[in-house]
Amino acid sequence: MQNNLPSSDIFKNLRTLKETEEFLSQINNTLESLFKIKRGSFSQVLDKNMGAENAQILKKIAEEKKIDLSNHSSLEKLLFEIKQEISKVKVLKLYLAIDPTPQIIENTSSWVKENLGEDVVLDIERDETILGGAIISFDGQYKDFSLRKTLDEIFKSKRNEVFALIK
Amino acid sequence: MNINQIVILDIAFALLVVSVALWVMVISYSQLLKKMNSYQRQADDLKKQINYKESRIIDEAREKAREIIDEALEKAQRVISESQSTNSQAKKMLDDALEALIKHQISYFEKASQDFLNEYRRELGALKQRSVQIARNVSEDIGKHTLEEVQDFDSILQKETIAAQKIVEDKIEDQYSGAQKEVEEYKNEMMKKAEEEIYKILENVSKIALGKGLSLQEHEQLIIDALEKAKKAG
Numbered sequence: 001m002q003n004n005l006p007s008s009d010i011f012k013n014l015r016t017l018k019e020t021e022e023f024l025s026q027i028n029n030t031l032e033s034l035f036k037i038k039r040g041s042f043s044q045v046l047d048k049n050m051g052a053e054n055a056q057i058l059k060k061i062a063e064e065k066k067i068d069l070s071n072h073s074s075l076e077k078l079l080f081e082i083k084q085e086i087s088k089v090k091v092l093k094l095y096l097a098i099d100p101t102p103q104i105i106e107n108t109s110s111w112v113k114e115n116l117g118e119d120v121v122l123d124i125e126r127d128e129t130i131l132g133g134a135i136i137s138f139d140g141q142y143k144d145f146s147l148r149k150t151l152d153e154i155f156k157s158k159r160n161e162v163f164a165l166i167k
Numbered sequence: 168m169n170i171n172q173i174v175i176l177d178i179a180f181a182l183l184v185v186s187v188a189l190w191v192m193v194i195s196y197s198q199l200l201k202k203m204n205s206y207q208r209q210a211d212d213l214k215k216q217i218n219y220k221e222s223r224i225i226d227e228a229r230e231k232a233r234e235i236i237d238e239a240l241e242k243a244q245r246v247i248s249e250s251q252s253t254n255s256q257a258k259k260m261l262d263d264a265l266e267a268l269i270k271h272q273i274s275y276f277e278k279a280s281q282d283f284l285n286e287y288r289r290e291l292g293a294l295k296q297r298s299v300q301i302a303r304n305v306s307e308d309i310g311k312h313t314l315e316e317v318q319d320f321d322s323i324l325q326k327e328t329i330a331a332q333k334i335v336e337d338k339i340e341d342q343y344s345g346a347q348k349e350v351e352e353y354k355n356e357m358m359k360k361a362e363e364e365i366y367k368i369l370e371n372v373s374k375i376a377l378g379k380g381l382s383l384q385e386h387e388q389l390i391i392d393a394l395e396k397a398k399k400a401g
Contacts, residue, residue, distance in 0.1 A: 096390060097378060104387045111391060115398055131378030132386055134393040143400060145393030147378060155370050162369065163362055 009057050010082060015109035017091055017123040026050045027083050034076055043069050058082070090120045095127045095135035097147070 014020045030049040034042060046055040046069075059069070061082070067074045092112055100108070105122065112120050116138075127135070132147030155162065381389070 094390070096386075098383070098386050100387075100390075101383060104383070104390070107387060108390055108394070111394055115394070128378075131374055132381050133389040136393060136397045138397075143393075143397045145396050147381075147389060148374065151370075151374050151377065155366075155373075159366070162366060 009061065010085060011089070011113070011118040011121075013053060013057065014086070014089065014121050015105055017121050020086060020089055020121050023054060024083060024086055026054060027079050027086075031076065031079055034072060034079075042072070042075050088119065090117070090139070091123045092116065092120050093123045093125070093137035095125050095130060095137075095146075097126070097128055097130045097132050099126055100124060 014023060026049055030045060033045045033049055037045060043059070046058055049055075050058060058078075062069055062075070062078060065078065067078055069075060094108070105124070109122055112122060120138075130146035130148045131151070133145050133150070135146050136143045
């Protein structure tokens with residue numbers, strides 16, 4: 001992905017759609033705060049609205065682009081650019097049989113970013129009926145790799161044997 | 168002479184003519200009246216004469232009618248009296264003859280009725296005997312025929328019963344085999360349904376057991392495997 005921003009830093013922390021929406025909300029809050037404060041250091045504004053980690057990322061980006069944090073308009077422009085970048089994020093919808101732990105989310109997100117791109121985030125929904133595995137919807141495609149489907153196929157193929165056992 | 172005088176003369180002449188005409192008319196009218204009166208008198212006389220003649224004729228006719236009626240009455244009385252005497256004589260003769268006849272008839276009827284009664288009794292006796300004989304014969308015939316009929320009926324009934332029995336047996340056999348077949352089919356159908364149900368239960372239980380039996384790590388692995396498969400599938 002070609003841009004002027006080090007997007008890997010931005011997207012690295014954005015694993016899920018929820019996190020992405022939260023990040024966007026933080027940027028919007030920061031922008032609102034910037035409108036109110038015309039002068040002074042905006043570092044505190046960032047710390048207050050973005051959270052420590054994201055604020056650090058933004059500061060790092062500002063440093064790399066040589067943007068003065070006390071420069072209101074430059075900072076504003078930067079935030080708008082970041083917002084624009086984030087709006088281009090791609091969503092991979094996952095239906096899982098469980099509520100994933102943070103570790104599972106982390107590992108899954110890592111795989112997705114490694115194999116599909118940094119700008120892909122996960123949108124996870126729980127569906128117990130799939131029993132295991134996942135149903136994946138991405139880029140207009142829908143694939144069922146759930147345990148339920150696998151078992152259905154097994155039972156179909158082994159139907160006669162099962163009936164013989166019943167009899 | 169001027170015109171006025173001429174006119175006056177003309178008028179006078181006209182008046183004269185008119186008066187003469189009137190005079191003539193009056194005279195003729197009076198004569199006519201006289202004639203009418205004389206005719207009227209004649210008519211009255213004639214009427215009187217006619218009335219007189221009429222009354223005379225009526226009186227004469229009345230007199231004549233009275234005479235005729237009196238004569239007829241006398242004659243009728245004579246005839247009646249004659250017939251009455253003849254009537255009483257005839258009546259007496261008739262009564263005598265009638266009495267004699269009645270006596271003769273009574274004796275004849277008495278004899279005839281007695282003969283008739285005897286004859287009736289004889290005939291009745293003979294008829295009774297004949298009837299008894301006929302009744303005897305008939306009852307014997309009836310008995311004989313009835314016995315034959317009963318025997319025939321019995322044999323027919325036996326045959327029919329056996330045939331009906333056979334038909335019923337065949338029908339029962341058919342229905343039984345049909346029922347057996349249905350029962351068998353029903354049994355197979357129920358068995359099939361039961362097997363299907365068991366299969367479904369087995370399937371669902373297996374799925375639930377497998378799903379719940381997985382650990383978090385196994386779930387994670389399955390998720391990654393699914394993603395790998397999706398990537399390979401494109």
